[in-house]
Amino acid sequence: MNENVLGIIAGVLTSISMIPQLVKVIREKNVEDISLLMLLVLICGLSLWVWYGFMKDELPIILSNSFAVGVNLCLLFCYSIYNKKK
Template sequence: MNENVLGIVAGILTSAAMLPQLIKVLKEKNADDISWVMLLVLISGLSLWVWYGFLQDELPIILSNSFSVLLNITLLICCIIYKKSK
């Protein structure tokens, strides 16, 4: 199997892992159980992976982590919008 195909498949699977959480938050309009600190740390790490992918000219790393960054930024925005005031 071509290494790029392996990287793209791995990236799709790991990137899609947050989709069920995002769908649940959007349907329920409730993000009380989501840690915004975890999302900030995750977005920071994923952004560094994107940067690394550009430095190494590795398209699978760039694409999968860019998608993950966008997905998690969307989840973070939902956290800001839907978190209930305590």
């Protein structure tokens, strides 16, 4: 298997992993079970992967992690809207 294909498959699976959580939060308008610290650390880590991808000129790393950053930023936005502990 071509290593780029492997990277793309891994990236797609990793990137879509938070979509069910985002859909659940949007449907239920409930973020009580979401850890803000985990979300912030994940966004920072994914952002560093994007930066690394640019440094190495690796499109699979850039695209998959950029998508994951976007999904998690949406989750962070929902967290700020639906958080009842304000």
